[in-house]
Amino acid sequence: MTLARTPYDALPSALVTEIADAGLDPAAVHAHVVTAFDEDLPGGADDATSAAMPEMGRAVADIAAREVGVVAGLAIAELAFRYALGDDVEVTGRLPDGSRVKPGDVVLTVAGPVKGVLTAERTALNFASHLSGVATATAAWVDAIAGTGARVLDTRKTLPGWRALQKYAVRCGGGVNHRFSLVDRAMVKDNHAVAAGGVVEAYRAVVAANPGLRVEVEVMDLDELRAVLDAGCTEVLLDNMSTADMRAAVEINVAAGRPAALEASGGLTLERAREVAETGVDFISVGALTHSVNVFDLGLDFREQE
Numbered sequence: 453m454t455l456a457r458t459p460y461d462a463l464p465s466a467l468v469t470e471i472a473d474a475g476l477d478p479a480a481v482h483a484h485v486v487t488a489f490d491e492d493l494p495g496g497a498d499d500a501t502s503a504a505m506p507e508m509g510r511a512v513a514d515i516a517a518r519e520v521g522v523v524a525g526l527a528i529a530e531l532a533f534r535y536a537l538g539d540d541v542e543v544t545g546r547l548p549d550g551s552r553v554k555p556g557d558v559v560l561t562v563a564g565p566v567k568g569v570l571t572a573e574r575t576a577l578n579f580a581s582h583l584s585g586v587a588t589a590t591a592a593w594v595d596a597i598a599g600t601g602a603r604v605l606d607t608r609k610t611l612p613g614w615r616a617l618q619k620y621a622v623r624c625g626g627g628v629n630h631r632f633s634l635v636d637r638a639m640v641k642d643n644h645a646v647a648a649g650g651v652v653e654a655y656r657a658v659v660a661a662n663p664g665l666r667v668e669v670e671v672m673d674l675d676e677l678r679a680v681l682d683a684g685c686t687e688v689l690l691d692n693m694s695t696a697d698m699r700a701a702v703e704i705n706v707a708a709g710r711p712a713a714l715e716a717s718g719g720l721t722l723e724r725a726r727e728v729a730e731t732g733v734d735f736i737s738v739g740a741l742t743h744s745v746n747v748f749d750l751g752l753d754f755r756e757q758e
Contacts, residue, residue: 455489455493455535455536455571456535456536456537456538456539456540457486457489457535457536457538458534458535458536458538460478460479460482460483462538463478463482463531463534463535464534467527467530467531467534470527471527471528471531474527474549474620475620475623476616476617476620477616480616481528481531481617482531482535484613484617485528485531485532485535485575485579486535488532488575488578488579489532489535489536489575492574492575493571508565508566508567509565509566510563510564510565510566511563511564511565511566511569511754511755512561512562512563512754512755513561513562513563513569513573513752513753513754513755514558514560514561514752514753514755515529515558515559515560515561515562515576515577515580515750515751515752516555516556516557516558516559516750516751516753517553517554517555517556517557517559517748517749517750518555518749518750518751519555519748519749520552520553520554520555521552521553521584521585521587521588521591521748522550522551522552522553522584522587522588522590522591522624522625523547523549523550523551523553523559523580523584523587523624523748523750524549524550524580524583524584524586524587524620524621524624524625525549525579525580525582525583525584525617525621526546526547526548526549526559526560526580527546527549528579528580528583528617529560529576529577529579529580530543530546530560530562530576532572532575532576532579533562533564533569533572533576535572536568536571536572536575537564537565537568537569537572540564540565540568541562541563541564541568541569542562542563542564543560543561543562543563544560544561544563545558545559545560545561546559546560546561547559547560549587549624550587550624550625550626552591559580559750560580562752566754569752569754573752576752577750577751577752579617580748580750581747581748581749581750582614582621582745582747582748583617583618583620583621583624584621584747584748584750585621585745585746585747585748586618586621586622586624586625586741586742586745587621587622587624587625587748588625588748589625589740589741589745589746590604590606590621590622590624590625590626590627590738590741591625591626592722593627593722593725593736593738593741594625594626594627596722596725596726596729597725597726597728597729597736600726600729600730601729601732601734602716602728602729602733602734602735602736603627603628603734603735603736604622604626604627604628604735604736604737604738604741605627605628605629605630605715605735605736605737605738606618606619606622606627606628606629606630606737606738606739606741606742607630607737607738607739607741607742607743608630608631608632608633608634609739609742609743610742610743611742611743614742615632616632618741618742619632619742622741622742625741627741628735630737631666636666637665637666637667637668638658638662638665638666638667638668639667639668639669639670639689640654640655640658640667640668640669640670641670642670642672642691644658651669651670651671651676651679651680652679652680652683654669655667655669655680655683655685656683666687667685667687668685668687668688668689668715669685669687669688669689670688670689670691670717671688671689671690671691672691672692673693673697674697674700674701674704677690677701677704677705678704680712681704681705681708681711681712684711685711685712686711686712686713687712687713687715688701688705688712688713688714688715689715689717689737690714690715690716690717690733691717691718692717692718692719693716693718695724695727695728695731698714698716698728698731698733699731699732701714701731701733702714702731702732702733706732713734713735714732714733714734714735715733715734715735715736715737716728716731716733716735716736716737717736717737720736720738
């Protein structure tokens with residue numbers, strides 16, 4: 453089986469528009485899919501499938517959930533099939549990303565040459581399974597803190613090359629994106645404070661050097677919180693604080709006129725999520741949503757021939 457290698461400008465316009473409307477760069481997504489197939493088929497052809505399976509005509513296959521969760525990346529899975537098979541493929545019944553599913557729910561149906569579907573199967577599933585895993589994990593945190601007013605944040609702890617896709621999946625699960633890179637928001641952390649001679653000194657140095665840039669400061673205790681609030685900081689990360697200290701931090705912030713958005717981070721677990729959210733913090737950031745998430749179990753099964 454040799455790939456069709458559908459170029460970006462030959463993709464269906466509706467699919468390109470849908471990916472763009474999701475906040476992704478369609479050309480970058482296409483390039484990512486190309487890289488994935490180049491990795492899987494460095495020689496350009498699936499010799500094993502071609503040798504073991506002579507021409508077998510066309511088939512219809514369903515991609516279905518095998519567990520409870522939230523799906524994401526299904527449009528990218530479709531793009532993978534279209535890249536591999538070109539015009540010789542039909543994709544139908546695709547659920548919207550962000551849909552909640554249960555075992556047996558069909559999330560996408562693909563029809564095409566048997567060998568072509570088999571060749572593209574793993575790459576398409578790799579995208580959808582990983583991103584659905586991120587969305588499912590995010591949704592679990594969102595559900596755990598529902599009604600508290602707090603929101604779930606991701607971090608920059610993403611797989612290299614996957615950041616835009618992983619952060620998109622977080623949105624599909626109901627979470628909120630933190631900064632995308634080092635240039636769209638500054639984060640003053642403990643090592644910056646050490647280098648600058650103090651957390652307030654580090655904050656002021658960053659603000660002075662980058663007028664207009666959003667600056668968030670990580671604080672380790674309530675004294676540092678008071679100091680950065682007095683310095684005018686409007687975004688504060690409460691790092692590895694106890695529940696009692698987070699509750700006290702909220703009280704200090706309220707007493708100061710609630711000048712800052714407070715983010716809880718470090719050492720958090722899903723079991724503890726609601727307890728933390730009920731302290732009154734604005735955000736809970738969870739690096740595990742992207743750096744160590746389990747893939748979601750999706751499987752592709754051919755329908756029985758009539």
